[in-house]
Amino acid sequence: MEQPDWHGPLTEAYEQATRFLTGLPDRPVGSTASVETLRAALGGPLPAEGTDAREVVARLAAAAEDGIVASPSGRFFGFVIGGATPAALAADWLTATWDQNAGLYAAGPAAAVVEEVAGGWLRDLFGLPAHTSVGFVTGAQMSHVTALAAARHEVLRRVGWDVETGGLHGAPRIAVLAGADRHSTIDRALRFLGIGTAALVPVDVDDQGRMRPDALRETLAGVDGPVIVCAQLGNVNTGACDPVGEICDVAHAAGAWVHVDGAFGLWAAASAAHRHLVAGAGRADSWTTDAHKWLNVPYDSGLVFCAHPDAHRAAMGVRAAYLVHAGGDERDAMDHNPEFSRRARGFAVYAALRALGRDGVEALIDRTCALAARFAGRMGDAVLNEVVLNQVLVGLGPDTPAIIDRVRADGTCWVSGTTWQGRPAMRFSVSNHTTDAADIDRSADVILRLAGR
Known part of the structure; x- marks a missing residue:
């Protein structure tokens, strides 16, 4: 049996992956495609004949592109989602x-x-x-x-x-x-x-x-x-x-x-x-x-x-x-x-532990906690919790859910919402190893602007 072509599809995957990762700082953090658009791009009947593997990978990347949430981004603050360190990936x-x-x-x-x-x-x-x-x-x-x-x-x-x-x-x-x-x-x-x-x-x-x-x-x-x-x-x-x-x-x-x-x-x-x-x-x-x-x-x-x-x-x-x-x-x-x-x-x-070492894990925890505190400082009296770790809870009044929607639509950062003690609130979680002070300040600026503050 003829050996499969591993080089073509894996090279394509590598090129697509590195393009995505290196483009994260400039990429809108949220998805920009509607479900109808994604179904049209990815759907259709299963073809009778197969397609070249490298072409499949390239087409998949192109069709999925606008439906990918940039959760590995340093400005993704939803839920408690980290990215992936180079060694771990x-x-x-x-x-x-x-x-x-x-x-x-x-x-x-x-x-x-x-x-x-x-x-x-x-x-x-x-x-x-x-x-x-x-x-x-x-x-x-x-x-x-x-x-x-x-x-x-x-x-x-x-x-x-x-x-x-x-x-x-x-x-x-x-x-x-x-x-x-x-x-x-x-x-x-x-x-x-x-x-x-x-x-x-x-x-x-x-x-x-x-x-x-x-x-x-x-x-x-x-x-x-x-x-x-x-x-x-x-x-x-x-x-x-x-x-x-x-x-x-x-x-x-x-x-x-x-x-x-x-x-x-x-x-x-x-x-x-x-x-x-x-x-x-x-x-x-x-x-x-x-x-x-x-x-x-x-x-x-x-x-x-x-x-x-x-x-x-x-x-x-x-x-x-x-x-x-x-x-x-x-x-x-x-x-x-x-x-x-x-x-x-x-x-x-x-791999993640070996690359970071004990000191690196500690530095990751401390740095993200400090960045959460920095964001809380920018939000002032809108902060609803004692910021003890990497979570900040922000209350922006009854319009909080609408403000969250506007923040996501803006694309600068991604935040999630919740209800805390009967009040709508924004959840801001700093969990990514690439997040820095510039990411925090840029995101805070957008949130405050869209909240009318």
Whole structure:
């Protein structure tokens, strides 16, 4: 059989990619195409005959061009989306080229070992126990599912119920205590796991969305049976962090499992200047975070950590006669996440960490937090939150949603909206490694102008 032409399409992809990346400073940040335009450019019937691979790549890039949101731009401030560092992106290209199935050690030995190494580096950065198990998943949603599955296993095991065998029918009812301003992925994970959102018991929070330990203690006193407590590091609106050390003390005294939603806030542990915000986090039982947020690794890249490896494996592990399972001290990733087949996400995480080093990760956290504070300073009394990390919440009155639309249409920057304590607000998240003071000032100027300030 004639060998495929790899050079043509990969060269085209490289040229298209570098043109996109080097053009980011001058590119409108938002999409400029309508859905009708995109359907016309990308759609139509499947041709009967194939097309040259390089031409396919070129046509795809041209057709998608106006529908691409420049989320890797230094002026993308929506949600909590980072970009991709050069090392992480290059490693991700290699990941696709190598095409390793990272579920089994036998199918990708280097993929398995790189996850061990990167996972160990992350445990160290976050101050987690050395025995903590690690899983590489798609994002915070599946990290919560994995961690809470381990929690479900363990809290039911303690009362004599084997949930993996017996399921939840007839099992003791689990209570899940979480802050009233928790992220919706917690609720969704409980739905996936069959625990159900009716199991949620909201705990009062302060004016920044932080769980109150005294309210947790009072709520726990009224709950019987197995309990999981979900703490939060990095409120999605304010960036506020629960006093997780106190929460662990209160919850563990009551025999509860503590899960920490640290989708972006857990990264504060890597910074000496911000580590106090997550003090005591290492005493929890499980943790969620994302590498595609503050570490600036390409999507998708989530991480789950568990201080109880046996519970982690009991909830996720699988055996089948046709699989070649690891022996000795080799590690099968499918014992630590919900997937059988999956992408080898560890290569990009490894590359990002190796290129940055411990000092570089700390500098990235500190710099983006300082830039968020700079933006808050430009917004003055319109800022609604205490700016403790990289999140700024801005209230511009009843017209805030319309102002957000105008900002996006302008193209200088991209921001997202929310409702905070009954008021419309603009969310401004500084998460990209390329963002600088000029990006902040240029964006602030546009926002203030379009807000009539």
